[in-house]
Amino acid sequence: MSTLVLALVAGAVVGLTLGGLGGGGSMLTVPALIYLLGFTPAHAGTAALLIVAVTSLTGLFAHARAGRVRWRTGLLFAAAGLPVAAAAGALSARLPPGLLTVAFAVLAALAAWRMLAQARTPEDGARPADTPRTPADTARHHRGPGPDDTTATPTAGGGPARSAAAGAGLGAVTGLLGVGGGFLAVPALVSVLAFTMAEAVGTSLLVISANSLAALVPRLGSTGALDWAVVAPFTAAAVLGAWDGKRLAERFSGRTLRTVFAAALIAVAALMLVDALV
Numbered sequence: 001m002s003t004l005v006l007a008l009v010a011g012a013v014v015g016l017t018l019g020g021l022g023g024g025g026s027m028l029t030v031p032a033l034i035y036l037l038g039f040t041p042a043h044a045g046t047a048a049l050l051i052v053a054v055t056s057l058t059g060l061f062a063h064a065r066a067g068r069v070r071w072r073t074g075l076l077f078a079a080a081g082l083p084v085a086a087a088a089g090a091l092s093a094r095l096p097p098g099l100l101t102v103a104f105a106v107l108a109a110l111a112a113w114r115m116l117a118q119a120r121t122p123e124d125g126a127r128p129a130d131t132p133r134t135p136a137d138t139a140r141h142h143r144g145p146g147p148d149d150t151t152a153t154p155t156a157g158g159g160p161a162r163s164a165a166a167g168a169g170l171g172a173v174t175g176l177l178g179v180g181g182g183f184l185a186v187p188a189l190v191s192v193l194a195f196t197m198a199e200a201v202g203t204s205l206l207v208i209s210a211n212s213l214a215a216l217v218p219r220l221g222s223t224g225a226l227d228w229a230v231v232a233p234f235t236a237a238a239v240l241g242a243w244d245g246k247r248l249a250e251r252f253s254g255r256t257l258r259t260v261f262a263a264a265l266i267a268v269a270a271l272m273l274v275d276a277l278v
Contacts, residue, residue: 006036007230011237019059019245027108031268037230041097046219047226051235053212059242060205068202078210080164081171088175089215098276104177105272112265115258175215
């Protein structure tokens with residue numbers, strides 16, 4: 001199979017994941033670039049940040065049109081991670097490729113475990129895609145962000161400090177490993193800020209876009225030139241896939257999507273650990 005076809009297929013899968021789950025696309029982008037398209041871990045991380053940033057912005061636009069983005073809260077959440085993402089992005093260029101590969105594999109395994117655990121429990125205040133809206137849901141959907149956008153009532157144990165810590169941790173992961181961190185942002189927005197799952201998915205794309213761009217800047221001058229013959233078609237396919245991913249999220253429950261994605265992450269983690277340790 002040609003490099004172009006591989007880039008298009010991998011990009012489409014990444015876009016579907018980002019559009020459907022509000023994150024997780026970079027967990028597939030990095031290994032796809034390394035094992036299918038021959039990138040080094042450092043170049044894969046840089047290219048993944050670019051691909052995920054562009055794709056997330058596209059998905060963000062689609063979710064914003066549907067009224068699923070809490071703009072002010074999302075920007076505040078992202079702001080806590082921006083400086084950390086930039087610093088971690090600069091640090092990543094100085095770390096051994098093998099260490100980055102192992103760290104990524106461990107992170108992928110933890111993300112899969114978390115998603116499988118979530119799939120066995122009720123959806124944190126969210127509805128499956130096939131459940132009708134209640135009148136209150138419909139009113140909230142059409143109202144859009146209101147004065148309470150920045151002051152959503154947190155669940156027990158939540159608060160500004162925890163929210164800032166979650167944003168900073170997300171920025172560190174984004175900068176260091178080249179992942180957007182949506183698989184961390186979505187549960188944090190649900191548990192810390194009491195978002196519905198639909199709002200968390202849409203708002204996470206705002207957080208991912210900001211963190212990815214912040215982490216990308218310090219990497220651009222340190223990892224060398226990217227192979228645009230691969231990156232460009234990969235990104236284009238991911239952008240188109242993100243639009244279909246939004247429709248996928250409306251058709252299937254979040255539980256089903258998380259279970260399928262978790263299985264893919266387990267396979268990715270096993271592959272990367274074997275490659276790094278054997």
